[in-house]
Amino acid sequence: MQAQKAEGTRDLIGAEMRAWQKMQQIAAGVFEPFGFKPIETPAIEQVDVFVHGIGQSTDVVRKEMFRVFSGANLERVFTEGTDTKLKPKQRLALRPEGTAGVVRAVVENNLVPQGSTPFKAYYAEAMFRGERPQKGRLRQFHQVGIEWLGAPDPAADAECIIMLMEFYKRLGFDLSKLRLLINSMGDAQCRPAYREQVKQFILDHADEMCDECRERAELNPLRAFDCKNDHCREIMADAPLMGDNLCDECREHYEQVKRYLDVAGIEYVEDPTLVRGLDYYTRTVFEVEAPGAGVGSIGGGGRYDGLVELEGGKPTAGVGFAVGFERALLALQA
Ligand SMILES: [Zn+2]
Ligand SMILES: [Zn+2]
Structure with missing residues (x-):
């Protein structure tokens, strides 16, 4: 081929x-x-550089980051089913x-x-x-x-x-x-108090919002403003704004x-x-x-x-x- x-x-x-x-x-x-x-x-950087900086709860870190393991470490990850036993310097990622x-x-x-x-x-x-x-x-x-x-x-x-x-x-x-x-x-x-307000707002409207936004309420509520779902957007139009807080x-x-x-x-x-x-x-x-x-x-x-x-x-x-x-x-x- x-x-x-x-x-x-x-x-x-x-x-x-x-x-x-x-x-x-x-x-x-x-x-x-x-x-x-x-x-x-x-x-390549130690994955912690991105986890600490960009945030564990972001889509970038949770879903989009390419992880990198050298040969022997990759085998360990397969065998152990997790990378948590590796040293920080062995846990690497390509910069997102x-x-x-x-x-x-x-x-x-x-x-x-x-x-x-x-x-x-x-x-x-x-x-x-x-x-x-x-x-x-x-x-x-x-x-x-x-x-x-x-x-x-x-x-x-x-x-x-x-x-x-x-x-x-x-x-x-x-x-x-x-x-x-x-x-x-x-x-x-x-911001923390505002974040809490938005989280509460999403939870109050949870039955009308998409699964992803419900998940966002806990992890990263402000991201609900970026939801592609039209109905979520309509609801978020009434959400509290950072500018007022x-x-x-x-x-x-x-x-x-x-x-x-x-x-x-x-x-x-x-x-x-x-x-x-x-x-x-x-x-x-x-x-x-x-x-x-x-x-x-x-x-x-x-x-x-x-x-x-x-x-x-x-x-x-x-x-x-x-x-x-x-x-x-x-x-x-x-
Ligand atoms: Zn401030
Ligand atoms: Zn949504």
């Missing part, structure tokens, strides 16, 4: 490889003047996204010692997720992203968004055809971000139901859509002030974003 590529993967040949290289060049051209330097972290690995590198190398200047890096790497392959969704895909550690100020959130839109512009997008969505997801002070500090932070964007002339749409699928986000989150291209979001990011601690470091603010190469290309072609 003729050899075939793995399902959900693609070869980058000729023009497509050129397009990927060009995207990397544009990334360097846009991000380096802002002080960002290139970084590359390994494609770029942020957790960069933050792990920052913690491990103490790149943001207390009182130092912020750490700014950008990457262009392959990511791996075991999703059902469909248009714009691959099992090995490429992302360009930035991470900015040690920057608690709302000006950093705004600067990220400004850089992101500049990046799209240089890629060839007509910015008036893109939609930038923003929201605040609160922080450790105000922000603490004073989060509200002020969010207002500041919007003021900076207004001054910079960046158009945005506030979407109070925008919750990015990863647990680590705090406060500002944003996403860019190319309406009509049929590929969903073409990039996004947000603030993650708790992530460095989740990876075992000292409290350090952070913010960043990632742009999917394949989806951006599809959207450009559309």
